[in-house]
Amino acid sequence: MAEDVWILGIHMTKFGKHPTLDTVDLASEAVLGALADGGVTMKDMGVIGAGCLMGAGGGIGQMLQKQLGQTGIPVYNVANACATGATALRVAVMAVKSGEADMGLAFGVEKLSGAGLLSGGSRKDDSGTWSPSGRHGAVAPVDGRIGTEIMPGVFAQIGMEYGHRYGGTSFELFAKISEKNHAHSTLNPLAAYSKRMSLEEIMGDVMIAYPNTRPMCSANCDGAAAAVVVSGSKLKTLSLEQQRRAVKISASILTTDPWEEACQILPDVNTLTRNAATQAYEQAGVGPSDLDLVELHDCFATAELVHYDNLMLCERGGAVDFFNSGATWRDGTTPVNVSGGLESKGHPIAATGVANVWEVATHLRGEAGDRQIAGAKVGMTHVIGLGSACGIHILEKAA
Amino acid sequence: MAEQVPLVDYLALGDSPHLVANECTACGARFFDRRNACACCGKTAFTKTDITTVGEVRAFTIVTFAAPGVPVPYVAALIDCDGTSVRGNLINVEPDPEHVTLGMKVRLATQSIGTDDNGTEAIGFGFEPLGG
Numbered sequence: 001m002a003e004d005v006w007i008l009g010i011h012m013t014k015f016g017k018h019p020t021l022d023t024v025d026l027a028s029e030a031v032l033g034a035l036a037d038g039g040v041t042m043k044d045m046g047v048i049g050a051g052c053l054m055g056a057g058g059g060i061g062q063m064l065q066k067q068l069g070q071t072g073i074p075v076y077n078v079a080n081a082c083a084t085g086a087t088a089l090r091v092a093v094m095a096v097k098s099g100e101a102d103m104g105l106a107f108g109v110e111k112l113s114g115a116g117l118l119s120g121g122s123r124k125d126d127s128g129t130w131s132p133s134g135r136h137g138a139v140a141p142v143d144g145r146i147g148t149e150i151m152p153g154v155f156a157q158i159g160m161e162y163g164h165r166y167g168g169t170s171f172e173l174f175a176k177i178s179e180k181n182h183a184h185s186t187l188n189p190l191a192a193y194s195k196r197m198s199l200e201e202i203m204g205d206v207m208i209a210y211p212n213t214r215p216m217c218s219a220n221c222d223g224a225a226a227a228v229v230v231s232g233s234k235l236k237t238l239s240l241e242q243q244r245r246a247v248k249i250s251a252s253i254l255t256t257d258p259w260e261e262a263c264q265i266l267p268d269v270n271t272l273t274r275n276a277a278t279q280a281y282e283q284a285g286v287g288p289s290d291l292d293l294v295e296l297h298d299c300f301a302t303a304e305l306v307h308y309d310n311l312m313l314c315e316r317g318g319a320v321d322f323f324n325s326g327a328t329w330r331d332g333t334t335p336v337n338v339s340g341g342l343e344s345k346g347h348p349i350a351a352t353g354v355a356n357v358w359e360v361a362t363h364l365r366g367e368a369g370d371r372q373i374a375g376a377k378v379g380m381t382h383v384i385g386l387g388s389a390c391g392i393h394i395l396e397k398a399a
Numbered sequence: 400m401a402e403q404v405p406l407v408d409y410l411a412l413g414d415s416p417h418l419v420a421n422e423c424t425a426c427g428a429r430f431f432d433r434r435n436a437c438a439c440c441g442k443t444a445f446t447k448t449d450i451t452t453v454g455e456v457r458a459f460t461i462v463t464f465a466a467p468g469v470p471v472p473y474v475a476a477l478i479d480c481d482g483t484s485v486r487g488n489l490i491n492v493e494p495d496p497e498h499v500t501l502g503m504k505v506r507l508a509t510q511s512i513g514t515d516d517n518g519t520e521a522i523g524f525g526f527e528p529l530g531g
Contacts, residue, residue, distance in 0.1 A: 157458035210461035
């Protein structure tokens with residue numbers, strides 16, 4: 001019988017600019033916070049899942065151990081694009097679920113302040129002679145010549161494709177989604193940006209890739225998040241206070257995209273998310289209507305819309321009406337991204353898939369302060385990394 | 400006339416330029432890159448298939464912020480060419496949402512990418528409004 005897995009301790013740093021801290025400093029702050037929150041130490045950990053996508057000059061897991069405790073346990077340094085943090089958590093969950101460890105640590109960290117475009121941010125000059133290279137035999141760089149490699153443009157097309165299929169989308173609709181998340185972040189002291197923005201400000205800001213203006217894009221920033229997970233049987237041996245604050249991981253799922261026509265032309269972020277959601281609901285034994293809050297991967301405003309549908313928060317094809325009903329505002333029926341989301345809380349890539357778990361867990365514990373979703377018992381986190389990988393966790397309050 | 404080469408190997412030049420896909424002989428899945436096997440069914444035999452040069456815009460974005468050296472604005476799009484999806488820029492059209500619309504009909508068109516030190520011209524492709 002596989003073990004139940006619980007979050008024992010969890011922590012995130014302030015997201016934003018941390019010019020005096022390096023990735024190891026930020027990761028250490030998150031990990032020490034998670035260990036203290038769980039009432040445990042590095043000596044209690046049996047495994048580490050670690051993520052730092054943009055590189056820290058070596059294995060970030062071992063670099064952390066060299067600061068906080070070299071206990072000889074296995075470290076899995078993972079990379080899965082924007083799903084890196086969820087993958088690190090999933091590694092720790094799998095180790096505990098299988099019985100290989102009774103406690104595990106997962107963390108993600110990134111320093112991205114001022115990073116600009118992460119993909120398609122540079123293009124090689126044309127060479128002096130045209131000579132074919134790569135899998136398409138290209139004689140010159142193709143970004144901007146055969147479509148776009150920049151993420152704001154890729155995800156713009158993903159939102160536009162949804163609009164083409166089902167109708168009802170517009171520049172203004174996508175901007176309103178961003179308006180919601182920027183409004184939500186005003187209650188989140190750990191968000192990188194917590195200034196409310198009007199619809200006019202959002203639509204009037206710098207256009208990056210129509211229909212995504214700058215505030216409709218995820219915010220590059222520095223940050224880290226960490227979680228300590230524990231088996232159900234080990235948890236029973238811990239204090240009543242630790243048991244009371246523990247949050248159950250009812251589902252932990254990772255999927256990749258199955259082949260579909262067009263998926264190698266424009267990434268298909270829909271199928272693998274829907275597959276992950278289906279598996280997660282089944283594993284947890286809950287349905288979309290049971291969710292008290294959702295933190296989903298709004299890397300761009302155009303992405304949030306399609307994930308309402310992919311996560312089955314609405315009827316198929318009904319994401320526009322669902323959003324327009326007010327359902328995803330914090331006072332709606334299915335609050336989405338009450339943290340401010342990637343657009344406003346920020347998106348230090350590898351940290352995101354653990355930080356969204358921190359957000360939901362904090363609500364389930366009733367410790368979310370001014371932005372507490374009252375009575376929250378069940379929540380979902382979702383990330384997607386292009387390539388692609390989708391990580392979903394469903395969390396439940398301790399009974 | 401200077402020698403011409405295609406920007407990518409799946410663009411066939413000549414009198415009627417068109418795109419050529421690698422089609423899996425087992426399941427029919429189409430790919431534009433060099434293949435090791437089929438991502439759909441895993442088989443390894445492919446045949447070359449000409450892709451129709453007219454299609455419909457299924458998604459687009461107008462990129463106004465790009466890497467240094469990439470001229471902006473440009474329109475990147477996903478074109479449905481009779482069931483085969485193709486990535487390409489929309490060209491010979493004003494790059495604004497009044498002139499570029501979802502569902503618009505387009506056809507393949509070529510354009511010069513430039514001439515190299517040997518005098519060889521690279522030819523790229525895009526899609527332009529049909530009847531425009």
